[in-house]
Amino acid sequence: MRRRVAVTGIGLVSPHGETPDGVFDALLIGLSAITRWDEADAAPAAVARAPFDVTRWFTRLQLAGVDRVSQFAVAAAEMARADAGLNTLDEGTGVYLGTGMGGAAAIEEAFRSHQISGRVPPLTVPAFMANAAAAHIAMRAKLHGPVFTYSIACASSAVALAEAAKAIACGEVDCALAGGSEALLQPSALRAWQAMQTLATPALDDPSQACRPFSADRTGLVLGEGAAVLLLEAYDAALARGARIYAEFAGSGISCDATHLTKPDASGQARALAAALRNSGLAPGDIGYCNAHGTATRIGDPVECEALGRVWGDALAGLAVSSTKSMHGHLLGAAGALEAAISVMALHRRALPPNMHCEQPDPLCKVALVREAGMAAPHLRAAISNSFAFGGTNAVLVFRRSD
Amino acid sequence: MKTLEELKQMIHEKFEIDTATLKPDAPLADYGLDSLSLAELLFTVEEHFDVDIPDNRQDVNTLASLAELIDGLRVPQHA
Numbered sequence: 001m002r003r004r005v006a007v008t009g010i011g012l013v014s015p016h017g018e019t020p021d022g023v024f025d026a027l028l029i030g031l032s033a034i035t036r037w038d039e040a041d042a043a044p045a046a047v048a049r050a051p052f053d054v055t056r057w058f059t060r061l062q063l064a065g066v067d068r069v070s071q072f073a074v075a076a077a078e079m080a081r082a083d084a085g086l087n088t089l090d091e092g093t094g095v096y097l098g099t100g101m102g103g104a105a106a107i108e109e110a111f112r113s114h115q116i117s118g119r120v121p122p123l124t125v126p127a128f129m130a131n132a133a134a135a136h137i138a139m140r141a142k143l144h145g146p147v148f149t150y151s152i153a154c155a156s157s158a159v160a161l162a163e164a165a166k167a168i169a170c171g172e173v174d175c176a177l178a179g180g181s182e183a184l185l186q187p188s189a190l191r192a193w194q195a196m197q198t199l200a201t202p203a204l205d206d207p208s209q210a211c212r213p214f215s216a217d218r219t220g221l222v223l224g225e226g227a228a229v230l231l232l233e234a235y236d237a238a239l240a241r242g243a244r245i246y247a248e249f250a251g252s253g254i255s256c257d258a259t260h261l262t263k264p265d266a267s268g269q270a271r272a273l274a275a276a277l278r279n280s281g282l283a284p285g286d287i288g289y290c291n292a293h294g295t296a297t298r299i300g301d302p303v304e305c306e307a308l309g310r311v312w313g314d315a316l317a318g319l320a321v322s323s324t325k326s327m328h329g330h331l332l333g334a335a336g337a338l339e340a341a342i343s344v345m346a347l348h349r350r351a352l353p354p355n356m357h358c359e360q361p362d363p364l365c366k367v368a369l370v371r372e373a374g375m376a377a378p379h380l381r382a383a384i385s386n387s388f389a390f391g392g393t394n395a396v397l398v399f400r401r402s403d
Numbered sequence: 404m405k406t407l408e409e410l411k412q413m414i415h416e417k418f419e420i421d422t423a424t425l426k427p428d429a430p431l432a433d434y435g436l437d438s439l440s441l442a443e444l445l446f447t448v449e450e451h452f453d454v455d456i457p458d459n460r461q462d463v464n465t466l467a468s469l470a471e472l473i474d475g476l477r478v479p480q481h482a
Contacts, residue, residue: 060419064440119450122442 294323
């Protein structure tokens with residue numbers, strides 16, 4: 001017996017702020033949170049920073065050995081719980097968290113101080129280890145259930161959400177905090193991404209338009225930071241307590257290309273898309289919106305469109321597609337969770353955020369892009385969110401309206 | 404006494420603990436410092452006072468004993 005799963009809480013630390021409605025409103029009008037990153041002796045880049053006041057969540061004493069990535073995660077988890085109308089969580093609640101890099105600030109500081117003085121701060125290891133963020137969430141909320149970390153590059157938090165929903169569906173846990181956190185806007189991490197020739201080259205006058213998914217003139221991705229955590233719970237339990245249900249977590253599909261470490265593969269992505277439809281019991285025509293992976297790299301965007309075309313076939317024209325990375329950048333290990341939250345909000349609000357900065361779509365990207373801001377979607381019933389990772393793992397999440 | 408005052412100021416700046424509440428002979432745990440934050444504090448102490456606290460002396464648990472330890476380690480350098 002598979003239980004239904006409800007999304008009842010959303011917690012965000014994002015480039016567009018922290019309230020689900022506020023973030024969605026900003027995206028709906030096409031507001032970009034991307035700004036310029038300047039560092040001595042380095043090529044300029046565009047980034048999407050999350051405004052964040054750590055003093056709301058931690059005292060200075062509590063901050064010993066707590067990296068920014070864990071600070072984001074704790075804040076997002078606490079906000080998800082509160083947003084679900086819960087003062088406390090059952091101690092059996094699970095934590096399923098994705099992160100790509102872990103504590104990037106701690107790593108940066110460790111190497112810096114190693115070079116300068118040969119002495120490394122004593123809490124470097126607990127600060128940067130990948131599972132620190134999930135552990136901090138569990139300690140803060142006193143959760144003794146499964147506390148898992150998923151590090152699957154750009155699919156980390158989408159997989160974390162899929163795994164959490166499965167655990168609820170099969171009765172392993174009744175409630176879960178699931179999502180992702182990423183905070184790697186550090187000089188060396190940024191240079192490493194620059195060295196891979198994947199980052200967008202920002203225009204000198206207006207970095208806010210640097211990320212142009214599916215556009216003929218796109219130049220690459222923009223790194224962002226933040227965290228997104230969803231509170232998932234058994235659907236019947238959510239109904240019984242009279243909770244506001246944003247949407248139902250309808251299913252997921254996961255696959256691995258097993259072809260190349262960084263080159264995307266349409267066949268692998270199509271397998272994940274088809275698996276997601278099967279798993280959720282929905283047909284292409286049921287899905288009204290796709291929050292695309294759409295990182296705005298030359299190679300990635302057409303491959304995603306090809307995969308969508310293979311699975312959707314003639315129904316592709318009825319699938320509205322946008323990559324909100326055009327406004328919030330690529331949050332890597334937190335991208336899947338932030339974009340899942342946006343997809344859930346699209347269903348909840350019945351409106352579609354636009355795919356910005358794409359005046360001239362790439363002819364190879366034959367999908368129905370959401371080209372206008374503020375688009376209402378009165379008949380929207382179900383949506384998918386795509387996350388395709390370095391390493392070849394593809395994750396597709398499916399949400400549907402609860403009514 | 405100067406070392407003790409410097410220590411109080413350092414703890415205040417690092418952890419935002421009011422210097423007026425810091426007592427020389429109270430266990431540091433009373434102020435919420437656990438083994439992790441103590442490790443951080445000792446690292447900062449080493450940087451600030453330019454001393455190297457031996458591994459077998461890292462069990463200090465009051466400000467007075469920490470100040471004494473620092474003064475003891477600094478004497479040879481000034482000699």
